[in-house]
Amino acid sequence: xxxxxxxxxxxxxxxxAAGTLPKGFSLVVAAHVSMCDTCRAALEAHYAMGGALxxxxxxxxxxxxxxxDLMARLDEPAPEEPVFGRDGPYPGPVMAAMKGxxxxxxxxxxxxxxxxxxxxxxxxxxxxxxPAGQAVPDHGHSGLELTMVLQGAFADETGTxxxxxxxxxxxxxxxxxxxAPGDTCICLAxxxxxxxxxxxxxxxxxxxxxx
Amino acid sequence: xxxxxxxxxLMLAVRDRRDKAAFSRLFDHxxxxxxxxxxxxxxxxxxxxxxxxxxxxxxxRKADQFDPxxxxxxxxxxxIARNRQIDVLRKESRPVPEALKHETENEPDATRMLAVxxxxxxxxxxxxxxxxxxxxxxxxxxxxxxxxxxxxxxxxLPLGTIKSRIRLGLERLRHELKGLRAE
Numbered sequence: 001x002x003x004x005x006x007x008x009x010x011x012x013x014x015x016x017a018a019g020t021l022p023k024g025f026s027l028v029v030a031a032h033v034s035m036c037d038t039c040r041a042a043l044e045a046h047y048a049m050g051g052a053l054x055x056x057x058x059x060x061x062x063x064x065x066x067x068x069d070l071m072a073r074l075d076e077p078a079p080e081e082p083v084f085g086r087d088g089p090y091p092g093p094v095m096a097a098m099k100g101x102x103x104x105x106x107x108x109x110x111x112x113x114x115x116x117x118x119x120x121x122x123x124x125x126x127x128x129x130x131p132a133g134q135a136v137p138d139h140g141h142s143g144l145e146l147t148m149v150l151q152g153a154f155a156d157e158t159g160t161x162x163x164x165x166x167x168x169x170x171x172x173x174x175x176x177x178x179x180a181p182g183d184t185c186i187c188l189a190x191x192x193x194x195x196x197x198x199x200x201x202x203x204x205x206x207x208x209x210x211x
Numbered sequence: 212x213x214x215x216x217x218x219x220x221l222m223l224a225v226r227d228r229r230d231k232a233a234f235s236r237l238f239d240h241x242x243x244x245x246x247x248x249x250x251x252x253x254x255x256x257x258x259x260x261x262x263x264x265x266x267x268x269x270x271x272r273k274a275d276q277f278d279p280x281x282x283x284x285x286x287x288x289x290x291i292a293r294n295r296q297i298d299v300l301r302k303e304s305r306p307v308p309e310a311l312k313h314e315t316e317n318e319p320d321a322t323r324m325l326a327v328x329x330x331x332x333x334x335x336x337x338x339x340x341x342x343x344x345x346x347x348x349x350x351x352x353x354x355x356x357x358x359x360x361x362x363x364x365x366x367x368l369p370l371g372t373i374k375s376r377i378r379l380g381l382e383r384l385r386h387e388l389k390g391l392r393a394e
Binding site: 014015017018019020023026027029030031033034040043044046047048049050051052053054055056057058059060061062063066067069070071073074078083085086091092093096097 | 231234235238239241242243244245246247248250256259260263264267268271272281282283284285286287288289290292293294296297303305306307308309310311330331334335338349350352353354355356
């Protein structure tokens with residue numbers, strides 16, 4: 001297996017570190033960092049930057065009760081937090097988003113399936129399953145879209161994306177991603193706007209499929 | 212052990228000996244700074260204090276995850292603060308990467324710890340060299356006041372010297388992580 005070649009852009013790592021990145025993109029960043037030491041190192045460097053800024057920050061007086069109350073709570077047992085590890089092609093954060101369960105696939109036709117992990121006004125994040133050799137309908141984007149390969153590979157006009165790679169698409173990219181031969185391609189895809197398909201029919205179906 | 216910073220020594224006392232006096236001193240150092248940062252994004256004083264309390268409680272509870280060979284205390288506290296602030300304000304936990312295993316039983320490597328602290332020092336110097344305008348933009352980005360446009364387009368961030376500082380630290384961090392993977 002070749003290494004990861006397509007990484008998270010720096011501005012998105014900073015936004016993730018600062019907590020300003022919408023939830024769907026944050027899931028892609030967390031999934032990618034779980035597999036990519038280069039981006040993990042970069043993220044930790046941004047935390048170091050945040051730490052240096054924190055040290056330089058002015059002080060706001062904190063009331064004494066806050067500290068007294070906190071010191072009294074130190075012996076309380078910590079609540080159990082479930083820890084989700086990787087399961088098959090799904091990295092820990094994706095398993096956490098599915099609460100440890102397998103994806104619930106819905107057919108989009110032509111063997112393409114999706115499983116929506118979350119969708120709200122800030123955007124959506126879903127899993128896509130595309131049979132080897134199958135093209136995803138030609139589509140553009142009205143916002144930003146991050147697509148991370150979890151299994152198999154896909155290729156489009158801009159290059160080839162293997163396991164762990166992230167494609168960053170924006171308004172300018174009209175592309176036709178096609179799953180590579182071999183394993184079914186499973187991707188984690190996040191967007192901050194609804195996708196729009198170039199063809200007439202898919203546009204009509206869009207609200208119906210929730211994509 | 213060679214000289215590590217006071218904060219690192221306090222945090223190790225919390226991690227390895229559950230030392231409450233050391234924790235109390237870390238609270239005195241970080242709580243007022245955290246509160247100031249949290250209030251920047253418009254959070255009121257009362258709620259900011261609640262978040263500070265949650266952040267510091269997490270510092271206490273997750274102390275075993277503190278790895279001085281990878282991060283300075285301030286970087287680790289910043290990371291926890293950003294996570295907790297989101298969790299509290301959005302009432303949902305944000306996605307976090309899988310944790311890497313690290314061995315706390317081993318005696319910490321003082322050389323590596325010092326390298327981390329040296330880098331943090333360089334980073335602070337690079338910050339001091341910024342113009343006030345540049346500094347404001349950087350603070351906004353790292354303290355959660357980044358706009359939607361900034362996320363789409365990074366031309367606005369004056370990261371020049373900062374970036375080279377950060378890059379210098381990356382090689383070492385990458386090496387460190389590779390070592391962890393191999394274990």
